[in-house]
Amino acid sequence: MLQLLEGEKELILACVDEVLKNNSKNREDLIPVLQKVQAKLGYLPALAMGKIAEGLQVPAADVYGLATFYNQFRLNPPGKHQVKVCLGTACYMVGGDITLESFERRMEIKEGETSPDRLYNLERVACVGCCSMAPVVVVDDVVEGKVTPTRVDGIMLALNEEVKKDEKEQKAERKEGEA
Numbered sequence: 001m002l003q004l005l006e007g008e009k010e011l012i013l014a015c016v017d018e019v020l021k022n023n024s025k026n027r028e029d030l031i032p033v034l035q036k037v038q039a040k041l042g043y044l045p046a047l048a049m050g051k052i053a054e055g056l057q058v059p060a061a062d063v064y065g066l067a068t069f070y071n072q073f074r075l076n077p078p079g080k081h082q083v084k085v086c087l088g089t090a091c092y093m094v095g096g097d098i099t100l101e102s103f104e105r106r107m108e109i110k111e112g113e114t115s116p117d118r119l120y121n122l123e124r125v126a127c128v129g130c131c132s133m134a135p136v137v138v139v140d141d142v143v144e145g146k147v148t149p150t151r152v153d154g155i156m157l158a159l160n161e162e163v164k165k166d167e168k169e170q171k172a173e174r175k176e177g178e179a
């Protein structure tokens with residue numbers, strides 16, 4: 001499980017409190033409550049699910065079961081960069097699974113997870129409608145076609161460069177702010 005960032009615990013607790021305050025405490029409200037908390041936090045942390053279970057007086061296992069049952073809920077925080085690997089039939093037939101494994105190895109996470117530094121998250125998706133370009137990967141909403149493991153290296157290199165550039169810019173901004 002990913003570590004919470006500094007101040008994130010307080011943020012989660014405040015968010016759940018606010019959502020519960022504005023909802024009836026019925027068990028039937030579980031899905032809308034989960035939806036609202038996810039809309040605010042971008043995902044459903046375990047801490048939030050525990051608090052929701054307490055607030056609605058339902059077993060924590062039921063909350064977790066529901067959150068894992070529906071695709072609309074995500075249990076990991078979104079990464080700064082999102083990589084979606086298509087495993088629809090056309091992509092799978094030409095090595096979509098190998099592309100996915102290549103990303104898993106390079107990111108050191110499994111499909112469905114977010115890297116501990118929250119820079120990347122990796123997902124598998126069904127057909128994205130570009131079968132002629134199979135195997136297809138969607139990187140931050142940009143569609144990449146004919147993705148071989150070598151291309152995976154190129155994509156990761158470009159993403160890492162972008163991360164470094166962002167960090168440099170943020171550092172410069174902080175320095176400017178301090179001056």
Ligand code: FES
Pocket residue numbers: 086087088089090091092126127128129130131132134136
């Ligand atoms: S199966 Fe991958 S784009 Fe259609």
